[in-house]
Amino acid sequence: MAVLVYASNAEGKLKKSAFEAVTYGKKAASILGCDVHAIVLGAADDAGKLGEFGASKVFQLNDANLSNFDSQTHANVVAQVADKIGATLVVCAHDSFGKSLVGRLAVRLNAGTVSGANSLPSMDNGFSVTKNVFSGKAVATYHVSSEKRVVSVMGNTFPPEAVGSAVQPESIDVTIPANRVRVKEVKTVKGTVPLPEAELVVSAGRGVKDPGNWGIIQELADTLAATTACSRPVADMGWRPHHEHVGQTGVAIRPNLYIAIGISGAIQHLAGVNQSKTIVVINKDPEAPFFKAADYGIVGDLFDVVPKLTAAIKKHQSS
Amino acid sequence: MKLLVCVSKTPDTTTKISFTENDTNFNTQGVQFIMNPYDEWYALVRALELKEKLGSGTVTIINVGPADNDTVIRKGLAIGADDAVRIDANPTSSHFVAKQIAEYAKAQSYDIVFLGKETIDYNGAEVGSVMAEMLDAPFISFATHLEVNGNTATINREVEGGTEVLEVDTPFLISAAKGMAEQRIPNMRGIMMAKRKPLNVVPAVDSSDLVSVTKYELPSGKTDCKYVDPENMEELVSLLHNEAKVI
Ligand SMILES: Cc1cc2nc3c(=O)[nH]c(=O)nc-3n(C[C@H](O)[C@H](O)[C@H](O)COP(=O)(O)OP(=O)(O)OC[C@H]3O[C@@H](n4cnc5c(N)ncnc54)[C@H](O)[C@@H]3O)c2cc1C
Ligand SMILES: Nc1ncnc2c1ncn2[C@@H]1O[C@H](COP(=O)(O)O)[C@@H](O)[C@H]1O
Numbered sequence: 001m002a003v004l005v006y007a008s009n010a011e012g013k014l015k016k017s018a019f020e021a022v023t024y025g026k027k028a029a030s031i032l033g034c035d036v037h038a039i040v041l042g043a044a045d046d047a048g049k050l051g052e053f054g055a056s057k058v059f060q061l062n063d064a065n066l067s068n069f070d071s072q073t074h075a076n077v078v079a080q081v082a083d084k085i086g087a088t089l090v091v092c093a094h095d096s097f098g099k100s101l102v103g104r105l106a107v108r109l110n111a112g113t114v115s116g117a118n119s120l121p122s123m124d125n126g127f128s129v130t131k132n133v134f135s136g137k138a139v140a141t142y143h144v145s146s147e148k149r150v151v152s153v154m155g156n157t158f159p160p161e162a163v164g165s166a167v168q169p170e171s172i173d174v175t176i177p178a179n180r181v182r183v184k185e186v187k188t189v190k191g192t193v194p195l196p197e198a199e200l201v202v203s204a205g206r207g208v209k210d211p212g213n214w215g216i217i218q219e220l221a222d223t224l225a226a227t228t229a230c231s232r233p234v235a236d237m238g239w240r241p242h243h244e245h246v247g248q249t250g251v252a253i254r255p256n257l258y259i260a261i262g263i264s265g266a267i268q269h270l271a272g273v274n275q276s277k278t279i280v281v282i283n284k285d286p287e288a289p290f291f292k293a294a295d296y297g298i299v300g301d302l303f304d305v306v307p308k309l310t311a312a313i314k315k316h317q318s319s
Numbered sequence: 320m321k322l323l324v325c326v327s328k329t330p331d332t333t334t335k336i337s338f339t340e341n342d343t344n345f346n347t348q349g350v351q352f353i354m355n356p357y358d359e360w361y362a363l364v365r366a367l368e369l370k371e372k373l374g375s376g377t378v379t380i381i382n383v384g385p386a387d388n389d390t391v392i393r394k395g396l397a398i399g400a401d402d403a404v405r406i407d408a409n410p411t412s413s414h415f416v417a418k419q420i421a422e423y424a425k426a427q428s429y430d431i432v433f434l435g436k437e438t439i440d441y442n443g444a445e446v447g448s449v450m451a452e453m454l455d456a457p458f459i460s461f462a463t464h465l466e467v468n469g470n471t472a473t474i475n476r477e478v479e480g481g482t483e484v485l486e487v488d489t490p491f492l493i494s495a496a497k498g499m500a501e502q503r504i505p506n507m508r509g510i511m512m513a514k515r516k517p518l519n520v521v522p523a524v525d526s527s528d529l530v531s532v533t534k535y536e537l538p539s540g541k542t543d544c545k546y547v548d549p550e551n552m553e554e555l556v557s558l559l560h561n562e563a564k565v566i
Contacts, residue, residue, distance in 0.1 A: 015479065069483075071448060071458055096478040100460040103448025106414065112529030113414075115443050128533065133441050137336045140441075141534040180457045180491075184473075185484040194480030200565070224566065242463075242498055243477065248332055248439060249356055249497055257565040268332050271439075278563040280555070281544070291544050296558060300549030312552035316560065 003029040003036040004087035005055065006078050008097045009044035011188070016197050017093030019053055019160035024153045025091040026054025026163065027120050032089065039081050040169065041066040041074055051167030053160055060169035063176045068183035069097050073176070075104035080174040082109060087148070089121070094152040095196065105150045112144035115152045135248060135271035155196055156254050193227050195244065200226035201255045201276075203246060204234065205269075207262015207283065207302055211239035216303070217261060220310045223317075229253070231263045247272035262302045265290025282306065320376040320467070320489075322366045323429040324400065325420055325447075326358040327410075328384060328391045329440045338535045345535065354391045357435025359398070360502040361495035365465055366433050367399045368500060373467075377401045381423065383408055383416045389518065396513035397505035403516070408523035411531075413441070417449035418526040424454065430489040431472070436461055436496040447494045457491040463498030 005025035007018035022038055029036040038055040040047040047060045059081060065073055078101065082090050090105055092098035094116045106113040118139075119130040128143045129151060195201065202221040208214060221228045228244060235245035246253055248268035254275035261282045263269060270293055273279070281294040284301050291297045298305055330336075331351040339346045353359075363380065370376045380395040382388050383406045392403045406419045424432060432454075437444035444460070451458030463482070464475035467489075476483045477496055505513075547555045559566045 010478070010480075017479075068485075071460070072451070072456075075452065096461060096476070099444045100448050100458060103413070103417070103445045103450075104452040104458075106445075106529075107449055107452035110529075113445065114530065115445050125533075131442075132538075133535075134330070134336050135332065135439055135442065136538070138338075139536045139538055140532045141536075142530055143533045144530050146529040180487060181459065182486040183483055184486055186478075186481055187484065188481035192480075196479050243482075245497065249360075252442075257559065257563070271332060278559070278565045280559070294544040295542075295563065296555060297544040297546045298549050298555065299546065305549045305552070308549070308552040309555065312556045313566070315553070316556045316566075 001032065001034040002085045002087050003032065003034060003089045003091060004078070004082050004085060005036060005038040005050070006090065006092035006098065006101060007038050007040045007044070007047070007050055008093055008095055009040060009042060012043045012045060014040070014044045014046050014049065015093070015095065017095045017098070017155055018050070020155065020158050021091050021093045021098075021153050022050050022053045022055050023160050024120070024158045027158070028089055028091065029054070031121055031123060037085055039078055041077060043067065047169045048166040052162045052164055054163050055167065058167050058169045059172045061171065061174070061176070065176050065179045068179070070179045070181040071100035071104055072181070073179050075101050075108060076177050077174050079105055079108035081172055084172065089148070090150045092152050094154050098152040102150050102152045109148045109150065110146065111148035111150045112146040113150040114142045114144065116154050117151045118154045118157050132275065136274045154254070156199065156256070189243070195227050195229055195246070195251055195253055198227035198253070199256045200224050201229050201253060201257065202226045202259045202261070203229035203231070203263065203273075204261040205231035205263030206233050208234070213303070214239070216306045216310070220259070220306055220313075223310050223313050226257075231269055260290055261306060263290060264288050265293060320369065320373060320430045321428065322370060322376060322378045322431050322433065323424060323427070324358065324363045324366050324378060324380045324395070324433040325435075326363065326380050326382050326391065326395050327355045327435070327438050328352050328382070328388050329355045329438050332439060336537070342535050343533065352391065354394055355435050355438050357437065357495055359395070361497065361499040362433040362435050363395055363398060363400065364500035364503050365495060366431070367503075369467060379404060381406070381420055383410045383419045383523070385409060392518055393513050394505060396516045396518070397509040398503050399509060401516065403518045405518060405520050406523050407520050412528045413443045413445035414449055414530070415526045415528055417446045417453060419523055421450045421453035422524045423521065428490070432490075432492045434492065434494040436494050444494070447492055451492045454492070457487050458493070459485065459487060459491065460494045461496045462493050463496050465493060465499060
């Protein structure tokens with residue numbers, strides 16, 4: 001018996017979500033009473049570091065067919081490794097890679113799956129974990145009856161915890177099928193932490209009135225080293241790029257801090273941000289629905305409040 | 320090209336959520352249902368655009384669900400799909416849904432199967448990946464752009480912090496995210512025509528579930544919002560630093 005963690009990588013490095021997944025895997029392994037092993041497909045010069053977070057073995061395979069993500073090839077290989085080591089639980093991050101793997105692994109391993117889990121397994125009554133449903137409006141407990149299970153772990157929920165020391169990645173004997181998806185190009189947005197991974201997010205809505213006013217939002221974000229986001233109309237009007245749109249139809253995030261500026265707090269917006277640990281709302285309308293979801297509220301004009309907040313943060317940082 | 324679009328029915332986002340039978344069942348009483356926005360706005364519309372551009376082909380929509388789902392299916396026909404299939408069963412899990420559609424699709428050899436990025440109720444994003452494995456086909460999830468040239472498609476896919484541009488040959492499965500297409504509102508003519516378009520009801524195949532929901536809970540409510548004087552941003556910073564410990 002073992003837990004197998006699929007560690008996502010990009011551009012020759014493990015992703016932050018890989019460390020979260022292995023931390024989850026380590027904790028789940030202590031509940032199940034077994035070891036946790038990790039698998040890295042393709043280049044990642046820091047693969048051995050997974051050992052520091054609990055992986056007793058790290059398997060790494062480098063092959064032209066694995067260097068870019070094709071869910072079919074990756075699932076095939078991960079399933080072979082899971083069989084070899086007798087894994088009864090396969091864990092991956094609920095990121096753009098993990099999400100397309102879980103279903104395939106479920107079919108290959110004849111396993112029950114829960115995607116986007118936000119709790120460790122409970123073994124009280126067989127195997128169960130919880131996840132958010134109805135866009136964060138409820139939590140459901142999922143019971144898995146099969147002997148093998150596949151779980152993808154919600155981002156920013158299990159912070160990486162170092163518990164051991166690095167290990168030397170080793171190879172494992174598997175057959176690698178040919179890729180059917182050909183990745184031509186990867187365009188990355190440089191310089192900022194990607195929104196789904198960001199711990200601090202500064203977001204603005206129609207209250208900024210004009211794209212020319214984005215400067216004060218950007219300055220606050222830069223001061224905090226936060227990632228920027230926006231409401232749907234702001235992206236639809238082309239004031240901000242589409243990948244910054246959060247909510248029901250955009251990206252769902254759960255940062256430690258979400259600062260919402262000039263956003264009314266429509267339910268479809270909240271659906272994508274209501275899992276944030278701390279929410280600050282800046283709005284001139286005391287009746288704005290967002291205040292009901294806020295931890296801290298400032299009723300005021302954003303053009304006045306935001307520069308003051310930026311200044312106060314700078315003062316705090318230099319003290 | 321033969322295009323298949325998987326559409327699901329979900330509670331409208333503004334719905335108040337409650338549970339029955341000791342918090343083990345979702346209470347559908349008084350709930351307003353809609354077509355899952357990703358399926359309707361992005362997957363279906365992009366399929367229709369492709370057919371229009373090619374000047375030939377068919378767009379079929381498929382749903383796994385009970386007879387009440389026919390209203391949602393008719394809306395898809397009104398937006399422009401040629402015909403529809405409903406697999407008559409209660410969708411008990413993503414595995415169950417995928418199995419039903421995979422069994423149906425196997426016999427029909429579609430060139431592209433479209434799905435939405437995820438359903439907004441159970442937020443699984445699972446059906447596509449399960450179905451792709453059952454059909455032994457490539458699956459590209461969270462696509463924001465799709466062009467087809469002969470048998471080859473060029474697709475943009477969202478990943479954390481960027482976009483992948485990739486190529487794949489038909490047949491394949493694709494899940495649609497924002498950017499793929501613009502929402503279309505059905506017009507009167509479409510609504511009239513939808514009434515006469517075929518909606519075939521087919522029986523479900525056997526499938527067992529390995530996963531079940533045993534309990535629902537509403538998240539514990541937020542404690543009241545703490546208001547900070549707009550003239551005193553030092554206080555907010557101190558609260559974020561000392562109390563919330565986020566900066
Ligand atoms: C099916 C569906 C899906 C949707 N999905 C999403 C989604 O994913 N994400 C999303 O964001 N929306 C989504 N929407 C839209 C959503 O319903 C709202 O329309 C939208 O979120 C409103 O954006 P907003 O808050 O920026 O603008 P508004 O609602 O116009 O709010 C602007 C706010 O700014 C405040 N304001 C104005 N001037 C100032 C000032 N000087 N200082 C301080 N405050 C000021 C106002 O008081 C107001 O509260 C969806 C809608 C539907 C129907
Ligand atoms: N009952 C259903 N019938 C048809 N298609 C479905 C059904 N449920 C989900 N789908 C499709 O699968 C996608 C992903 O759903 P999910 O895995 O539940 O998040 C949806 O966007 C739909 O395209």
